[in-house]
């Protein structure tokens with residue numbers, strides 16, 4: 397039974413290494429394709445996410461027992477060793493012999509000549525278990541990088557902004573699996589009603605910190621729950637919910653969501669607008685437009701009009717057209733490391749720099765689409781200053797007809813401590829138990 401789970405986990409890990417695919421997307425695709433039982437799904441998910449989280453620390457250990465540079469190893473064989481190490485050191489219930497044997501068996505499927513090598517390394521590691529926690533690095537950054545399994549550039553970048561304790565707590569939080577939060581669809585249900593329905597299925601659920609949020613105990617496949625199919629909720633982090641809450645669109649208003657797919661915030665705004673008014677929802681990817689439509693339909697929303705548009709282009713017909721604009725900009729996603737652990741390995745400082753150019757263009761376009769006295773909400777699921785505060789400061793310097801809005805009144809009480817000078821909301825997994833997120837609001841004055 398576990399073989400199928402480990403096989404799928406290995407396939408996903410190898411594809412992430414070779415093609416930089418996203419873990420959550422591949423997990424969903426392969427679970428459907430290989431028809432895994434719920435136990436196998438849970439086991440495979442834990443191996444994929446756990447191995448991705450601890451990759452640097454695991455590789456450091458493996459390298460101690462391997463003469464060849466790991467970069468030159470066959471990717472499949474290397475991942476067979478990695479998942480073996482993960483099971484041996486970081487999972488409670490897997491017997492060592494099962495972890496080793498299954499890695500060897502699975503190695504034979506795609507790299508048969510290396511199965512003896514995989515066996516040898518794993519057995520050597522088991523004989524020297526104390527080595528897992530021994531990090532022989534004098535350089536502090538390298539030491540922390542291995543201990544908390546984050547890239548060195550991440551530490552070098554953030555140590556400029558955070559003290560060491562904060563940074564360690566952040567990396568610690570990034571290595572924990574997050575809770576599953578959902579947003580009640582207030583067009584179809586009250587929070588109490590939905591809660592009662594979920595409890596009646598024997599699933600544990602508790603209130604989140606927002607009036608529309610619930611935290612559900614992990615359920616196998618949430619998208620198969622009847623309440624999901626009935627459109628009573630949307631799976632969404634509380635940080636994301638706050639973007640729509642703070643933009644505060646009113647019934648009847650005309651709103652533009654410039655980067656809308658899959659429609660999490662657009663559908664939330666539609667709920668806040670009581671499904672009246674209009675939300676134009678741009679996204680640059682055709683397949684993602686379908687997702688906006690699917691989500692709107694499931695949630696019973698009729699006011700979202702998805703449009704396939706590259707928001708870096710300027711569309712004259714929308715000039716001075718909107719009461720409110722949501723710019724949930726494409727970003728490095730470093731606030732999502734809990735959910736997509738591979739982000740830390742795939743993002744680079746160069747990516748961040750490239751993204752800032754797009755973010756500035758998008759904000760400039762938003763400034764032309766919003767009406768006088770209208771508002772733009774700028775948000776990202778990242779925590780770099782380059783993509784957040786610096787984008788806003790540059791924009792305000794160049795556009796004196798805009799000012800930052802004091803959003804204190806709109807930030808829910810539980811999150812007020814994270815509001816800087818009443819204008820920048822900065823959320824962190826280690827402080828708020830949410831994704832890392834940034835929110836601020838700008839008003840057009842003339």
Ligand SMILES: C[S@@+](CC[C@H](N)C(=O)[O-])C[C@H]1O[C@@H](n2cnc3c(N)ncnc32)[C@H](O)[C@@H]1O
Pocket residue numbers: 636654655656657658659660661662678679680681684705706707708724725726727
């Ligand atoms: C952070 S996600 C948006 C999430 C969405 N707001 C939600 O709450 O579900 C960023 C989105 O921007 C889209 N995107 C990236 N570049 C874009 C562009 N130039 N124009 C329009 N959309 C873009 C991506 O396809 C992606 O769906």
